[in-house]
Amino acid sequence: MTVATTSADAQALKDALARLAATPRLLVALDFDGTVSPLVDNPSDSRVLPEARAALTELERMPDTWFAFVSGRPLANLVRVTEADDEVLLIASHGVEVRLEGGAVDVGLDDDEQARLAALSARLDAIVARTPGSKLEHKPVGLGLHTRGVPAEAAARADEAARDAAREVGGTFLERAGKDILEFSVRDATKGDGLQRLRRHVDATGMLFAGDDVTDEDGFAALGHDDIGIKVGQGETRARFRVADPDAVAGLLSQLVSLRRR
Numbered sequence: 001m002t003v004a005t006t007s008a009d010a011q012a013l014k015d016a017l018a019r020l021a022a023t024p025r026l027l028v029a030l031d032f033d034g035t036v037s038p039l040v041d042n043p044s045d046s047r048v049l050p051e052a053r054a055a056l057t058e059l060e061r062m063p064d065t066w067f068a069f070v071s072g073r074p075l076a077n078l079v080r081v082t083e084a085d086d087e088v089l090l091i092a093s094h095g096v097e098v099r100l101e102g103g104a105v106d107v108g109l110d111d112d113e114q115a116r117l118a119a120l121s122a123r124l125d126a127i128v129a130r131t132p133g134s135k136l137e138h139k140p141v142g143l144g145l146h147t148r149g150v151p152a153e154a155a156a157r158a159d160e161a162a163r164d165a166a167r168e169v170g171g172t173f174l175e176r177a178g179k180d181i182l183e184f185s186v187r188d189a190t191k192g193d194g195l196q197r198l199r200r201h202v203d204a205t206g207m208l209f210a211g212d213d214v215t216d217e218d219g220f221a222a223l224g225h226d227d228i229g230i231k232v233g234q235g236e237t238r239a240r241f242r243v244a245d246p247d248a249v250a251g252l253l254s255q256l257v258s259l260r261r262r
């Protein structure tokens, strides 16, 4: 993948990182898939790149410095793939599930939400059965139809059928199209809500947030003037900066560690 950035952009990012490294209370919040972990066919195989992991471990040890994963994955799944210890702050299910110090909140679906999810799940199962290579992911507040590796036309047909199914079930489903995944949720929190929650929790004076997907745009929208938003890869974005891939994110995290150590 090529991502066009000029040397002026690269210098501006370097300068912004140096300023952020000097902030009194620093929060580093990272999307997981496609940001610190390269995209892979089987979601349970995803892991944080070693360089990023080393940098995050260093950040965790520094005073007045916190890091968090902010992901669309369910919380239990996110804990497993990130191998996060109990200290790591986690925002999961696109902002619905939150684990700050003191444990996670219970999402507690009501009867109507449970019934609508069950009805949609049955319909999506039928779509998966006739779409080889697709998979249905069950999440605490929604369902994700995965089509990675499915030929484009068949994937588009499956997505369209899934949208029809959600309309048939009725009520409000928040629809999110990500990378080879179409999700339907009965709750409407966003990663932006998650970042605000984290900012308040640690009383951050500066924040870095990096993400690669459309749902990360809600996160970029929640950033302030003294924060840094980094889009990973191609696509439209409101982030101020852009890097090519998870390796580049890992490199930036290492730079941030060195700068903050100083």
Ligand SMILES: O=P(O)(O)OC[C@H]1O[C@H](O[C@H]2O[C@H](CO)[C@@H](O)[C@H](O)[C@H]2O)[C@H](O)[C@@H](O)[C@@H]1O
Binding pocket: 031, 032, 033, 034, 038, 039, 040, 041, 042, 043, 046, 070, 071, 072, 073, 074, 137, 144, 146, 148, 178, 179, 180, 181, 213, 215
């Ligand atoms: O917010 P994120 O941390 O980026 O999570 C978004 C979704 O990530 C996972 O799916 C994506 O990554 C998989 C592994 O690389 C890939 O196989 C899939 O095609 C991608 O859509 C995860 O499985 C989903 O639950 C997340 O919503």
